[in-house]
Amino acid sequence: xxxxxxxxxxxxxxxxxxxxxxxxxxxxxxxxxxxxxxxxxxxxxxxxxxxxxxxxxxxxxxxxxxxxxxxxxxxxxxxxxxxxxxxxxxxxxxxxxxxxxxxxxxxxxxxxxxxxxxxxxxxxxxxxxxxxxxxxxxxxxxxxxxxxxxxxxxxxxxxxxxxxxxxxxxxxxxxxxxxxxxxxxxxxxxxxxxxxxxxxxxxxxxxxxxxxxxxxxxxxxxxxxxxxxxxxxxxxxxxxxxxxxxxxxxxxxxxxxxxxxxxxxxxxxxxxxxxxxxxxxxxxxxxxxxxxxxxxxxxxxxxxxxxxxxxxxxxxxxxxxxxxxxxxxxxxxxxxxxxxxxxxxxxxxxxxxxxxxxxxxxxxxxxxxxxxxxxxxxxxxxxxxxxxxxxxxxxxxxxxxxxx
Amino acid sequence: xxxxxxxxxxxxxxxxxxxxxxxxxxxxxxxxxxxxxxxxxxxxxxxxxxxxxxxxxxxxxxxxxxxxxxxxxxxxxxxxxxxxxxxxxxxxxxxxxxxxxxxxxxxxxxxxxxxxxxxxxxxxxxxxxxxxxxxxxxxxxxxxxxxxxxxxxxxxxxxxxxxxxxxxxxxxxxxxxxxxxxxxxxxxxxxxxxxxxxxxxxxxxxxxxxxxxxxxxxxxxxxxxxxxxxxxxxxxxxxxxxxxxxxxxxxxxxxxxxxxxxxxxxxxxxxxxxxxxxxxxxxxxxxxxxxxxxxxxxxxxxxxxxxxxxxxxxxxxxxxxxxxxxxxxxxxxxxxxxxxxxxxxxxxxxxxxxxxxxxxxxxxxxxxxxxxxxxxxxxxxxxxxxxxxxxxxxxxxxxxxxxx
Numbered sequence: 001x002x003x004x005x006x007x008x009x010x011x012x013x014x015x016x017x018x019x020x021x022x023x024x025x026x027x028x029x030x031x032x033x034x035x036x037x038x039x040x041x042x043x044x045x046x047x048x049x050x051x052x053x054x055x056x057x058x059x060x061x062x063x064x065x066x067x068x069x070x071x072x073x074x075x076x077x078x079x080x081x082x083x084x085x086x087x088x089x090x091x092x093x094x095x096x097x098x099x100x101x102x103x104x105x106x107x108x109x110x111x112x113x114x115x116x117x118x119x120x121x122x123x124x125x126x127x128x129x130x131x132x133x134x135x136x137x138x139x140x141x142x143x144x145x146x147x148x149x150x151x152x153x154x155x156x157x158x159x160x161x162x163x164x165x166x167x168x169x170x171x172x173x174x175x176x177x178x179x180x181x182x183x184x185x186x187x188x189x190x191x192x193x194x195x196x197x198x199x200x201x202x203x204x205x206x207x208x209x210x211x212x213x214x215x216x217x218x219x220x221x222x223x224x225x226x227x228x229x230x231x232x233x234x235x236x237x238x239x240x241x242x243x244x245x246x247x248x249x250x251x252x253x254x255x256x257x258x259x260x261x262x263x264x265x266x267x268x269x270x271x272x273x274x275x276x277x278x279x280x281x282x283x284x285x286x287x288x289x290x291x292x293x294x295x296x297x298x299x300x301x302x303x304x305x306x307x308x309x310x311x312x313x314x315x316x317x318x319x320x321x322x323x324x325x326x327x328x329x330x331x332x333x334x335x336x337x338x339x340x341x342x343x344x345x346x347x348x349x350x351x352x353x354x355x356x357x358x359x360x361x362x363x364x365x366x367x368x369x370x371x372x373x374x375x376x377x378x379x380x381x382x383x384x385x386x387x388x389x390x391x392x393x394x395x396x397x398x399x400x401x402x403x404x
Numbered sequence: 405x406x407x408x409x410x411x412x413x414x415x416x417x418x419x420x421x422x423x424x425x426x427x428x429x430x431x432x433x434x435x436x437x438x439x440x441x442x443x444x445x446x447x448x449x450x451x452x453x454x455x456x457x458x459x460x461x462x463x464x465x466x467x468x469x470x471x472x473x474x475x476x477x478x479x480x481x482x483x484x485x486x487x488x489x490x491x492x493x494x495x496x497x498x499x500x501x502x503x504x505x506x507x508x509x510x511x512x513x514x515x516x517x518x519x520x521x522x523x524x525x526x527x528x529x530x531x532x533x534x535x536x537x538x539x540x541x542x543x544x545x546x547x548x549x550x551x552x553x554x555x556x557x558x559x560x561x562x563x564x565x566x567x568x569x570x571x572x573x574x575x576x577x578x579x580x581x582x583x584x585x586x587x588x589x590x591x592x593x594x595x596x597x598x599x600x601x602x603x604x605x606x607x608x609x610x611x612x613x614x615x616x617x618x619x620x621x622x623x624x625x626x627x628x629x630x631x632x633x634x635x636x637x638x639x640x641x642x643x644x645x646x647x648x649x650x651x652x653x654x655x656x657x658x659x660x661x662x663x664x665x666x667x668x669x670x671x672x673x674x675x676x677x678x679x680x681x682x683x684x685x686x687x688x689x690x691x692x693x694x695x696x697x698x699x700x701x702x703x704x705x706x707x708x709x710x711x712x713x714x715x716x717x718x719x720x721x722x723x724x725x726x727x728x729x730x731x732x733x734x735x736x737x738x739x740x741x742x743x744x745x746x747x748x749x750x751x752x753x754x755x756x757x758x759x760x761x762x763x764x765x766x767x768x769x770x771x772x773x774x775x776x777x778x779x780x781x782x783x784x785x786x787x788x789x790x791x792x793x794x795x796x797x798x799x800x801x802x803x804x805x806x807x808x
Contacts, residue, residue, distance in 0.1 A: 391754075402469050
């Protein structure tokens with residue numbers, strides 16, 4: 001079996017699919033706990049779905065490898081995370097929900113501190129707080145909206161980090177970082193790393209832009225300059241519609257997940273991170289799409305906070321949202337995660353994530369509880385997360401027979 | 405771990421292997437049924453074999469993808485179905501048991517209807533019945549046995565479909581279809597899709613042949629012409645003897661399965677689709693081969709018919725044939741399927757198939773029943789079907805140690 005397969009010649013019309021991601025829901029038993037968060041939680045709805053369907057474990061990127069949120073979600077969408085890598089600037093744009101267009105060039109900015117001689121003394125400008133970042137971005141936005149016929153978009157990210165997007169004709173992303181990765185030296189000059197006229201044009205724009213930034217921020221005490229990193233265009237990936245034949249929508253209250261879904265062609269629906277409202281948003285659009293990705297954030301946040309009990313609570317909240325989705329009678333309904341976030345580790349982890357698949361065509365496997373241990377004996381086995389999308393398409397009747 | 409591995413440097417002499425395929429045996433619980441056909445059937449012999457051996461699940465082509473009979477069997481023989489794709493004409497030849505030789509060019513024929521102006525009015529000639537197809541092929545066979553020094557072989561297939569095989573020196577298969585895929589237009593001219601002299605020569609033969617067909621069938625009311633599709637030579641695949649070091653035989657009463665087995669170098673033994681007689685055919689040739697593929701068709705047929713009870717009945721019939729095979733004391737005996745055919749779906753499906761492997765070298769895994777659910781917990785795990793052949797070779801002592 002190939003690790004990936006072009007399914008385009010097999011696509012046919014079929015039923016609707018819901019992918020409900022309980023972010024970071026996988027856990028471990030650790031310390032005094034005999035159970036994982038999922039084992040501790042009461043999940044009657046997920047338990048019923050897996051009992052009438054089948055369970056398994058998904059491995060997001062590679063054995064032992066801890067996924068970031070981008071790769072973890074891309075794998076669930078059927079995009080191998082190693083094959084589909086996105087430039088840091090474009091991922092940063094997705095992360096803040098910036099609507100990056102084909103032809104835009106995005107880059108990450110670090111506010112930094114220069115001394116009188118123009119040498120970097122702090123590459124992160126003392127990790128200024130978010131409000132300070134927003135104030136500085138406001139100044140830049142007001143003063144520099146255009147350079148040399150190119151639109152300049154500024155967006156705060158977090159602490160000393162911000163996003164720069166250039167929008168105009170004939171731009172390219174073959175530029176080196178200006179971050180010298182060291183203090184006591186000046187920022188690096190803008191240089192290209194390929195010979196295209198697009199990269200040369202973008203380098204000219206940056207050479208005109210950066211002195212304006214320095215002049216503008218000269219009166220700032222800490223953040224008196226920016227370092228630029230990870231120039232990247234929006235990746236030219238085939239959409240889920242092209243690859244899998246589904247019109248797809250995303251319901252995700254957090255910009256990062258909405259952004260990644262948009263990179264593969266999903267259309268954003270209204271979302272708030274209030275799961276009841278988010279489910280209603282999905283229900284309202286039920287007739288308009290074939291595939292729905294709905295994202296639940298709080299489980300991951302509780303895991304990152306190391307709060308076992310909060311994670312259990314949020315798992316139960318997510319479980320309570322399942323009947324409204326089930327009542328839509330999707331051809332295939334799946335609950336899984338982009339990665340594990342054990343509260344015992346306070347971080348993403350490499351552990352496989354449990355998956356349940358509910359469908360009229362599912363083969364029941366005797367799994368009656370939705371958790372990491374029960375699903376390890378499930379009929380879906382242990383697989384790469386990239387297998388989920390073809391499994392969903394198959395169960396929803398969307399793949400024609402291969403060969404005679 | 406690579407998905408495929410060249411085993412040729414590891415091959416050594418070892419024990420005999422039997423691959424017993426219960427076609428389409430995998431099922432699902434659906435509707436009122438709490439069990440699959442295999443769970444409902446009494447299979448004391450298969451249960452004993454898996455209890456003394458090990459079980460698992462095999463995925464024939466790719467997750468969610470429903471295999472045709474060709475790809476499903478090729479995968480069991482250790483041939484990745486995506487890598488080993490066979491032209492439609494050659495597969496059609498295998499399907500009717502035509503003994504396609506290297507250098508032959510096969511193509512599929514559709515009988516069609518032309519109007520007075522030579523335009524196609526029905527691409528399938530009203531889906532004529534099989535007897536009509538046979539009569540028409542009889543006329544062609546009698547009138548056109550040779551063109552331009554090339555032998556012409558005609559074989560009926562089903563309804564409006566027939567097989568054409570050209571046999572002679574210097575032929576090639578780089579020809580476009582003449583089927584216009586539309587009505588109201590004439591058949592397409594014969595054209596080549598490569599620049600080889602072999603394809604050009606074959607195009608010349610077809611240009612001489614097709615007017616003869618049209619003249620001959622001019623007096624037919626419906627089927628007064630043929631459309632030609634899927635020109636293909638016999639694929640130049642390495643045989644199972646070359647790849648796996650086994651002299652192999654096939655016992656399959658249905659031409660399709662015998663044909664596919666012959667494409668990978670298995671030699672056909674007498675077969676009738678009467679399982680007792682087919683087992684005796686295998687027993688009679690026991691001393692002459694290392695590897696036996698024996699095919700049982702009725703399970704698939706009952707699944708396609710949507711007849712749960714009939715499928716259960718045929719599973720029990722196949723099970724009853726096992727002792728005679730076990731008594732041969734093969735080094736490895738396996739029972740599995742090319743794909744699932746749940747009677748609830750009346751069609752092939754994408755679900756993994758159960759597998760049992762009985763061998764003195766097998767590691768017992770606690771599985772005591774041969775069905776989809778029990779085997780999901782088996783020691784062989786969930787794997788691509790292409791892993792079966794190396795597992796059989798290993799259990800039969802036919803693979804030397806890799807590395808020091």
